[in-house]
Amino acid sequence: MKVSHLTVSNISKKFDKNEVIKNLAFTIDKNEFVSIIGPSGSGKSTIFSLIGGILSPDQGTIHLDHQVINGKRGFISYMPQTPSLLPWRTIVENVLLGQELQGKKEKKAALEMIDIAGLTGYENAYPHELSGGMKQRASFIRALLSPQSIICLDEPFSALDELTRLDMQKWLLSIWEEHRRTILFVTHNIEEALFLSDRIIVLSNKPSQVAAEFQVPFSRPREESLFLEDEFLEWKRKIYYSLKKTGE
Amino acid sequence: MVLLLLFIVWETVAIKSRVPDWLLPTPTKIFYEGFNGWANFYPDLLSTIKLSLLGFALGLLIGLLTAILLHLLPFIRESIYPLLIISQNIPIIVLAPLLVIWFGFGLLPKMIVITLVCFFPITVAALDGFKQTSNELKHYMIMAGASNKQLFWKLELPYALPSLFSGLKISATYSVMGAVISEWLGAKDGIGVYMTLASSSFRTDRVFVAIFSIVALSLLFFSIIVLIERWLVRWQLKGAK
Numbered sequence: 084m085k086v087s088h089l090t091v092s093n094i095s096k097k098f099d100k101n102e103v104i105k106n107l108a109f110t111i112d113k114n115e116f117v118s119i120i121g122p123s124g125s126g127k128s129t130i131f132s133l134i135g136g137i138l139s140p141d142q143g144t145i146h147l148d149h150q151v152i153n154g155k156r157g158f159i160s161y162m163p164q165t166p167s168l169l170p171w172r173t174i175v176e177n178v179l180l181g182q183e184l185q186g187k188k189e190k191k192a193a194l195e196m197i198d199i200a201g202l203t204g205y206e207n208a209y210p211h212e213l214s215g216g217m218k219q220r221a222s223f224i225r226a227l228l229s230p231q232s233i234i235c236l237d238e239p240f241s242a243l244d245e246l247t248r249l250d251m252q253k254w255l256l257s258i259w260e261e262h263r264r265t266i267l268f269v270t271h272n273i274e275e276a277l278f279l280s281d282r283i284i285v286l287s288n289k290p291s292q293v294a295a296e297f298q299v300p301f302s303r304p305r306e307e308s309l310f311l312e313d314e315f316l317e318w319k320r321k322i323y324y325s326l327k328k329t330g331e
Numbered sequence: 332m333v334l335l336l337l338f339i340v341w342e343t344v345a346i347k348s349r350v351p352d353w354l355l356p357t358p359t360k361i362f363y364e365g366f367n368g369w370a371n372f373y374p375d376l377l378s379t380i381k382l383s384l385l386g387f388a389l390g391l392l393i394g395l396l397t398a399i400l401l402h403l404l405p406f407i408r409e410s411i412y413p414l415l416i417i418s419q420n421i422p423i424i425v426l427a428p429l430l431v432i433w434f435g436f437g438l439l440p441k442m443i444v445i446t447l448v449c450f451f452p453i454t455v456a457a458l459d460g461f462k463q464t465s466n467e468l469k470h471y472m473i474m475a476g477a478s479n480k481q482l483f484w485k486l487e488l489p490y491a492l493p494s495l496f497s498g499l500k501i502s503a504t505y506s507v508m509g510a511v512i513s514e515w516l517g518a519k520d521g522i523g524v525y526m527t528l529a530s531s532s533f534r535t536d537r538v539f540v541a542i543f544s545i546v547a548l549s550l551l552f553f554s555i556i557v558l559i560e561r562w563l564v565r566w567q568l569k570g571a572k
Contacts, residue, residue: 131474132474135473135474135476136476137473137474156473156474156476157475157476158476159474159476160475161471161474161475163467163470163471163474165467167467167468167470167471169468169485169486169489170566171489171492171564171566172566180475180485181475183485184472184475184476184477184478184481184485185476209566211566229475231476235474
């Protein structure tokens with residue numbers, strides 16, 4: 084039997100009497116790009132807190148390879164909704180932070196990555212000197228350079244304007260297709276999930292469960308023109324209806 | 332400029348109304364005394380500088396340690412914080428003679444006085460700084476697997492620096508005052524001693540020399556702290572531009 088990279092088995096979480104997650108189960112394979120989509124308030128961020136080890140599930144287990152990581156921190160690398168760069172560190176120092184927290188720093192790799200990310204010349208700039216999109220790129224390569232094998236992205240582009248977001252999605256794909264990693268991507272944007280992922284998990288309303296799962300059929304590398312193809316729109320409709328059903 | 336104007340007004344009023352020197356000497360006379368009596372005065376000045384620096388360093392150390400302790404152990408904070416406030420409500424002037432009775436005329440009671448004056452602004456400022464640490468950044472650090480130690484050294488302490496420096500600026504000016512007060516307790520030299528001698532012999536000009544040098548010293552300490560702040564918190568200054 085093939086062992087998945089991340090296995091979430093039947094986890095439940097309650098806050099007082101409020102059941103946020105109930106018997107949630109899903110898996111992610113190595114180097115797979117999986118998106119989680121759910122109605123707002125469906126406990127998406129709670130799922131991340133559980134995988135990140137800030138919270139422990141009341142029931143069920145979370146496996147990374149063969150290891151149980153319930154309530155253990157430091158097994159994932161993380162990119163939050165806001166860039167969350169430390170304002171007193173230069174971009175290089177910020178990008179290295181993820182590695183620094185786990186032990187060793189590789190400045191050379193970081194500089195190369197900054198280059199690839201199109202931030203050349205900003206290595207020694209401070210975060211406030213960068214635009215919103217650039218900060219998010221720095222935040223992403225910080226996650227990418229961290230030694231952990233799985234990256235969790237929490238609605239990373241939701242605070243950006245439409246055009247920048249599209250640019251960032253294309254940029255993320257191009258980097259990821261070159262430097263494959265396992266990615267768990269939380270979003271509320273169907274198009275974004277379709278464009279980026281291999282697989283989409285639709286969550287139900289509270290208490291969260293997996294309502295539906297879709298294997299995204301589009302081949303890679305993907306182009307921007309995909310957004311306008313009939314098949315893409317067909318899929319969008321399909322996911323939209325399944326999402327709508329969960330909201331009722 | 333304003334200071335110069337003030338001196339000119341002072342000078343003319345003092346001369347016009349023929350105020351006797353022992354009541355209010357003119358600024359020129361004060362500067363004349365400061366210049367002439369320099370050889371006499373500067374050992375006192377030096378001794379006060381030494382005392383304030385030492386006291387400030389100790390205040391900084393204790394202030395910072397208290398803040399870190401109270402920050403890392405919240406259950407202690409509840410019980411200790413009121414004590415800290417009480418420590419600031421005890422009039423130093425009353426406490427000082429007691430300290431002499433308890434600890435004699437040595438360095439210790441003086442250090443206690445200066446530290447008592449200095450540590451509080453530092454502790455409060457640092458604590459506030461730690462508390463204001465952005466939740467967003469904290470959330471990232473925890474999710475990325477930062478240990479508590481890393482969280483403190485890499486996030487909370489640097490985040491508190493600007494706030495800490497506001498406290499340091501206040502403490503730096505207080506430290507000179509604290510030193511002078513502690514010299515009143517009984518010391519061989521120091522601006523405090525010089526001042527007591529001068530006022531008891533009606534050498535008002537010398538009293539003013541002492542006052543001016545205290546002000547100058549406080550300003551000097553203040554600007555040194557500002558310079559250090561500019562260098563350490565330079566990332567923020569760039570942002571302001």
